[in-house]
Amino acid sequence: MAADLAPPIWDFHGGLHIPDHKALSAHRPIMETTLPSRLQLPLQQHIGKPAEPIVKVGDPVLKGQLIARASNYVSANLHAPTSGKVIEIAERPIAHPSGLPAPCIVIEPDGEERWAELPEPIPNWAETDPADLRERLRRTGIVGLGGAVFPTSVKTNVTGRAVDTLIINAAECEPYITCDDRLLREQAEKVFEGARILRHIVGASRILVGIEDNKPEAIASLRNALRGGNDDIEILVIPTKYPSGGEKQLIYLLTGVEVPSQGLPLDVGMVCQNVATAASVADAVLHGQPLISRIVTITGLGVNHPGNLHALIGTPVAELIAQCAGYTSQIHKLIVGGPMMGFSLHSDTVPVTKGSNCFIAATIEEAPDPPPANTCIRCGECVKVCPAHLLPQQLYWYARARDFEQAQDHHLFDCIECGCCAYVCPAHIPLVHYYRFAKTEIWASEREHQKAEHARRRHEFREARIKRLEAERKARLRKKKEALEKKSTGTTSKDLKKAAIEAAMKRVAAKKAAQQGQAAPPPREGDN
Amino acid sequence: MEFPVAGSPHLSGQNDVQRIMAQVMLALLPGIAALWWYFGWGVIVNLGLTSLTAVVCEWLVIRLRGRDLRPVITDLSGLLTAWLLAVALPPLLPWWQTVIGTAFAIVIAKQLFGGLGQNPFNPAMAGYALLLVSFPANMTQWLEPSVLSGHLVSLNEAWQAIFPGIPPHPQGWDAITSATPLDHLRTELSRDHMISEIRREPLWGDFGGKGWESVGTWYLIGGLFLLWRGVIGWRIPAGMLGSLFVTAGIFWLIDPEIHPSPLLHLFSGATLLGAFFIATDPVTASTTPRGRLIYGALIGVLVYVIRTWGGYPDAVAFSVLLMNMAAPTIDHYTQPRVFGAREGDDGL
Numbered sequence: 001m002a003a004d005l006a007p008p009i010w011d012f013h014g015g016l017h018i019p020d021h022k023a024l025s026a027h028r029p030i031m032e033t034t035l036p037s038r039l040q041l042p043l044q045q046h047i048g049k050p051a052e053p054i055v056k057v058g059d060p061v062l063k064g065q066l067i068a069r070a071s072n073y074v075s076a077n078l079h080a081p082t083s084g085k086v087i088e089i090a091e092r093p094i095a096h097p098s099g100l101p102a103p104c105i106v107i108e109p110d111g112e113e114r115w116a117e118l119p120e121p122i123p124n125w126a127e128t129d130p131a132d133l134r135e136r137l138r139r140t141g142i143v144g145l146g147g148a149v150f151p152t153s154v155k156t157n158v159t160g161r162a163v164d165t166l167i168i169n170a171a172e173c174e175p176y177i178t179c180d181d182r183l184l185r186e187q188a189e190k191v192f193e194g195a196r197i198l199r200h201i202v203g204a205s206r207i208l209v210g211i212e213d214n215k216p217e218a219i220a221s222l223r224n225a226l227r228g229g230n231d232d233i234e235i236l237v238i239p240t241k242y243p244s245g246g247e248k249q250l251i252y253l254l255t256g257v258e259v260p261s262q263g264l265p266l267d268v269g270m271v272c273q274n275v276a277t278a279a280s281v282a283d284a285v286l287h288g289q290p291l292i293s294r295i296v297t298i299t300g301l302g303v304n305h306p307g308n309l310h311a312l313i314g315t316p317v318a319e320l321i322a323q324c325a326g327y328t329s330q331i332h333k334l335i336v337g338g339p340m341m342g343f344s345l346h347s348d349t350v351p352v353t354k355g356s357n358c359f360i361a362a363t364i365e366e367a368p369d370p371p372p373a374n375t376c377i378r379c380g381e382c383v384k385v386c387p388a389h390l391l392p393q394q395l396y397w398y399a400r401a402r403d404f405e406q407a408q409d410h411h412l413f414d415c416i417e418c419g420c421c422a423y424v425c426p427a428h429i430p431l432v433h434y435y436r437f438a439k440t441e442i443w444a445s446e447r448e449h450q451k452a453e454h455a456r457r458r459h460e461f462r463e464a465r466i467k468r469l470e471a472e473r474k475a476r477l478r479k480k481k482e483a484l485e486k487k488s489t490g491t492t493s494k495d496l497k498k499a500a501i502e503a504a505m506k507r508v509a510a511k512k513a514a515q516q517g518q519a520a521p522p523p524r525e526g527d528n
Numbered sequence: 529m530e531f532p533v534a535g536s537p538h539l540s541g542q543n544d545v546q547r548i549m550a551q552v553m554l555a556l557l558p559g560i561a562a563l564w565w566y567f568g569w570g571v572i573v574n575l576g577l578t579s580l581t582a583v584v585c586e587w588l589v590i591r592l593r594g595r596d597l598r599p600v601i602t603d604l605s606g607l608l609t610a611w612l613l614a615v616a617l618p619p620l621l622p623w624w625q626t627v628i629g630t631a632f633a634i635v636i637a638k639q640l641f642g643g644l645g646q647n648p649f650n651p652a653m654a655g656y657a658l659l660l661v662s663f664p665a666n667m668t669q670w671l672e673p674s675v676l677s678g679h680l681v682s683l684n685e686a687w688q689a690i691f692p693g694i695p696p697h698p699q700g701w702d703a704i705t706s707a708t709p710l711d712h713l714r715t716e717l718s719r720d721h722m723i724s725e726i727r728r729e730p731l732w733g734d735f736g737g738k739g740w741e742s743v744g745t746w747y748l749i750g751g752l753f754l755l756w757r758g759v760i761g762w763r764i765p766a767g768m769l770g771s772l773f774v775t776a777g778i779f780w781l782i783d784p785e786i787h788p789s790p791l792l793h794l795f796s797g798a799t800l801l802g803a804f805f806i807a808t809d810p811v812t813a814s815t816t817p818r819g820r821l822i823y824g825a826l827i828g829v830l831v832y833v834i835r836t837w838g839g840y841p842d843a844v845a846f847s848v849l850l851m852n853m854a855a856p857t858i859d860h861y862t863q864p865r866v867f868g869a870r871e872g873d874d875g876l
Binding site for chain 2: 012013018099175248252258259260261262263318327331332333334335339340341342343344345346347348360362366367368369370372374375376377378379380381383387388389390391393394410411414417419422423424425426427428430432433
């Protein structure tokens with residue numbers, strides 16, 4: 001009945017209907033993991049500045065204890081996922097597209113799981129000031145768990161902006177990933193608790209939950225959890241189409257409102273949060289629990305027993321794979337995130353981070369090596385599937401030619417890198433690569449430009465300062481001279497006398513010269 | 529454990545350049561069969577001749593450019609150009625003219641610009657236009673369809689005609705060749721004959737010339753197959769056929785005695801071949817959705833203008849080549865509205 005009254009679902013341009021491969025792991029309940037032998041905690045797991053460690057090597061730590069502090073506003077606290085000892089603070093391999101290692105705090109668990117003193121639960125959050133709740137999210141290190149890992153306390157800071165709708169993103173549109181599906185099936189109440197807290201924080205009146213229709217059990221669980229307490233929360237079932245879980249795409253699907261190009265949902269009075277983030281918000285506010293674990297999907301035909309694992313942040317992927325009965329012989333690639341937007345890992349020693357929702361142990365059939373790229377024939381298949389309604393073939397052309405100005409004119413920065421264009425490209429061109437390349441080149445040149453601008457301003461300032469100092473010096477000299485001249489007014493008569501003598505001597509010299517100039521000088525008066 | 533690394537996305541669809549080209553060639557087969565049925569074996573000999581020339585030319589150029597030959601030959605784009613040219617040429621054109629046209633299409637119009645994807649002009653039409661302006665007499669003398677002449681050119685006759693140049697009829701070339709229906713119509717109109725008069729001649733069928741209209745219908749069927757397969761979009765054919773129909777329709781309504789009916793325009797000459805197989809060449813066409821509609825529509829208008837007031841009886845090749853030049857400009861002014869763009873921000 002509720003579905004009959006639901007508002008229409010809008011359809012965004014483009015997108016793909018691709019096999020979702022979710023059946024591999026969707027039926028597996030969330031499984032607790034055994035304590036790993038080592039936990040590696042990267043200082044940067046979020047968007048923004050890395051956290052600053054506040055523990056030293058050798059320090060004992062308790063479960064939930066703060067070990068690295070947010071270094072500025074856009075940063076996130078980091079907590080010890082279990083009790084044990086800090087054994088190393090050094091660069092370790094992490095899950096990053098660059099494949100470069102990054103600073104990590106390495107903890108050796110002691111197996112005792114002794115908790116640190118946690119912040120007080122806030123059961124009466126509805127009467128609590130949103131700023132205090134945001135401070136709680138900041139303190140507990142909550143970040144967006146849908147993959148973007150943006151600090152939630154920053155995203156929910158809507159000071160001065162009117163927000164009417166909180167969007168809860170349960171779309172989980174990438175193939176293979178099932179961690180949100182499982183969370184909704186098993187802990188839908190917690191998600192709603194977190195969603196209500198978030199609604200209070202951002203000051204929205206209604207909550208819209210968007211979920212793809214390929215998760216009927218999760219939808220039933222959500223509806224079940226909502227029964228009775230329907231306080232302006234709507235569950236909207238959307239057709240399964242990649243990338244419906246993209247923030248802007250989901251908002252359009254649910255409300256028909258387009259988030260402005262290069263703008264934020266806040267610009268249209270909305271805030272969007274992922275379901276797992278909502279659950280961790282509930283934990284933080286209702287139990288004072290910091291973000292030290294998450295649900296991770298381990299899947300693909302390259303692993304023996306795909307599943308959904310409740311893993312501590314910092315657990316090496318290899319240990320999770322081992323708990324899923326290890327790799328099959330067909331293992332070819334290891335992908336973190338979804339197969340469309342995730343990146344492939346060079347090694348499985350990297351740890352689970354706050355943003356790791358899924359690891360795919362893919363066979364060569366699942367993630368084939370790309371065939372050699374042909375030339376673009378401008379067929380326009382990419383135009384048909386681009387959810388941002390760009391002209392990917394033109395962007396490719398300009399990125400390749402390094403004509404970044406034209407690329408920006410063709411709205412390069414509206415590209416969400418969903419990969420639909422590359423998926424359909426008959427020439428197998430790695431289009432997303434080209435867009436990332438163009439974006440980073442533009443960012444780099446902007447930084448250069450800013451640097452140059454900064455240097456120019458510094459230079460101009462220096463020139464101005466030198467000029468000013470010179471003028472000041474001259475002014476000082478002038479003043480000094482004037483002061484000196486004033487002082488010497490007593491000796492003026494002496495000067496006059498000197499001048500008179502000089503004048504007289506000149507006159508004499510002139511006369512002499514005149515006499516020598518004449519052949520027979522007649523005697524003159526005064527000439528003796 | 530260590531793994532190979534690749535960029536996202538890690539999945540890819542089944543689409544492929546070779547597959548696209550192969551489907552276009554497949555869609556061309558009904559039209560080729562119809563040409564063979566009505567005009568004999570000449571088209572088959574020409575297909576072999578253009579295909580061979582195209583492959584040899586690509587091989588030569590790729591060798592000179594020091595590139596890998598395999599992807600160039602296996603993407604089938606050169607063969608498709610050869611086929612499109614072959615079906616556009618008069619069936620008994622002297623072999624060396626066919627070779628010149630094909631070589632020009634592949635070497636000059638395609639490879640000199642950098643090969644597939646880089647050529648601004650449709651290679652087949654560039655080759656066709658070169659032959660038309662260089663050898664107008666040969667290029668405008670077509671065989672009469674067998675339904676009229678009662679004589680179907682055999683394989684041996686075609687071979688003798690194309691290579692040594694021996695006419696397949698004891699009474700010489702004139703006995704079996706004639707002007708194309710469009711050419712004939714043009715000549716008759718210039719002699720102040722009424723269309724109702726002209727249309728009484730036996731060479732006309734329901735919409736266009738006998739035989740010709742059937743060949744056109746088979747191109748249409750091939751084109752519908754391409755639309756169904758999603759190989760081509762609807763915009764260019766709809767734009768071209770729609771605008772030709774409307775333009776011709778307006779003049780026809782004004783005076784049907786001096787302006788042929790819009791259906792005659794659609795089913796004559798290279799209209800249907802052009803709309804589904806030539807103008808839709810993605811490399812040289814406009815690439816934005818709105819742009820393709822405009823591109824197609826302007827080709828349709830140009831076809832009418834050149835057929836009616838220009839120097840040539842048919843105009844698909846020239847119209848397409850002219851619009852090839854305009855495609856980048858059309859693309860520039862028809863960028864789609866980006867998701868989330870403000871009102872009025874068309875990306876212009």
